[in-house]
Every structure is written in C-alpha cells, then in structure tokens.
Amino acid sequence: GAGVSQSPRYKVAKRGQDVALRCDPISGHVSLFWYQQALGQGPEFLTYFQNEAQLDKSGLPSDRFFAERPEGSVSTLKIQRTQQEDSAVYLCASSLWGVSGANVLTFGAGSRLTVL
Template identity: 90%
Template sequence: GAGVSQSPRYKVAKRGQDVALRCDPISGHVSLFWYQQALGQGPEFLTYFQNEAQLDKSGLPSDRFFAERPEGSVSTLKIQRTQQEDSAVYLCASSPEGVLGQYGYTFGSGTRLTVV
C-alpha cells in the first residue's frame, strides 16, 4: 500500500481483556517497529522485526505483550489481560532497509487503546 496502515484506529477494552492490534507496513519494507506513545509523551520503542525475525523485544513492558510477524509483512501486537496503564497510542513504523539508513521510518496513524 501507499503507507503504513494500522487497525483498528480506536479500541476500548475492559480491564483484563485481550486485544490484538494490526499493522500493515509498506509493501516490501524489511524493517518493522512498534512504539507505545502515552498521553503527552514521545513514542517509546517496544520491538523490532527484520522480515519475520523479531530481533529486539527489549522495550516490551511485560510478558503480557507479544508481537509477531509470521510472514515478514503484516504484524500483530497482542496485549493479554489489559491493564489501565496499557492505555496509549500504539504506533507502527516500517523502513525499506534492514538498518537505519537514509530513508528513516514511515509511521502509521496509530491505534489508540483505552482500557476501562
């Protein structure tokens, strides 16, 4: 596609519910990142994929967070047993390169998760 697409745009979850957030990167992009942006804050790194391989998951805040990219294109970020502190905008970004290069990243519009 022309850009990075994320769905849903908004998600309201009851505390304890599991949620799945989807990211469709730009076709052919090698790198895919997930970021978490709390209200009034800058985005914070969660995890990084190069094709289907998850090379870095050091930013995932707890073992309730899980991400996958099984075929090296679409990625899903899953949050189990959601807590109120998980409320944030979840941003996905992709890049045509395997390392940070001249293209930088293209970000999606994000999924705003509200846990009630």
C-alpha cells in the first residue's frame, strides 16, 4: 500500500483481556517502530525492528507488552492482561532504511485502545 496501515483503528478491551494490534508498513521499508501516545502527550518510543530483528525494546513498559515482525514486513504489538493505564493510541511508523541521517518516519493513523 501507499502508506502505513494499522488495524484495528479502535479497540475497547475489558481489563485483563489480551489485545493484538497490527501494522502493515510501507512495502520495502526496512525499519519499523512502535510508539505509544497517551492523551495530550507526545508519542513515546516502545520498540524498533530492522527487518525481522527487534533491535531495541527498551521502551516497552512491562513484560505484558510484546512485539514481533517475523517476516520483516507486518508487525504485531500484543498486550497481555490489559490494564487501564494501557489506554492510549498506539502508533506504528516505518522508514526506508535504518536510523542514520534525517530519518523520516512515516506514521500510520494509529490504533486507539481503551481499557475499561
């Protein structure tokens, strides 16, 4: 596709449920990032993939958060046993190659998660 596609756009989960958020990056983009954006704040880094390798997961807030990109294209962010503080917009972004130079990330529209 022409842009980064994320699904679902909206997800309501009961506390304790598991959720999975999908990201389809721009075709051919090597790097893929997940960010979390709480209401009224800027995006905060969660994790970064280069192809299928997860090179940085330092931003994942707890071991309930897990991300994968098994074939180096589509990525899934999984949140186990959701808590109310997980409510946020989860943004996926991709870039052509690596992080050197002016790394222009192209973002998807995000998946808004609400945990009741």
